Amino acid sequence: MSSKFDTFATAVGCMDGRVQEPVFEFAKKRWGVKYVDTITEAGLVGLLASNDPGSLLLDSIKKKVLISVEKHHSRGIVVHSHEDCAGNPVSDSQQKxxxxxxxxxxxxxxxxxEVVPVFVKRAEPGWEVIPL
Ligand SMILES: [Zn+2]
Known part of the structure; x- marks a missing residue:
């Protein structure tokens, strides 16, 4: 069981390690939460955007979102992808x-x-989260 002090948001996006912390910070700040449930695949938005009804992977992603919202009462969901994505190597404009x-x-x-789409962009030395 989660306690009343366990507050959650949800991050749905790419597995790329470079973008996780900036996305967590964005979600914690936006929704004032302590934890961020994290749902990842390589190039997840490409998969999700294809919305193939037969995809087991897609079902698995949706199931995790439901758990985060229904069991953890997630306050908001950030959907992210990023520049230089190896799992979904498309142009930045298509990525967005x-x-x-x-x-x-x-x-x-x-x-x-609330669902917020964001693009994560290289901003040396780190990465910057840009709401779309
Ligand atoms: Zn990626």
């Missing part, structure tokens, strides 16, 4: 379109929770 499509799918799944 797919982030927005992926966010729409998550929003349909969980209409009661």
């Amino acid at each position: 379109e797919e982030i927005i499509s992926a966010a729409d799918i998550i929003r349909e799944l969980e209409p009661g929770v």
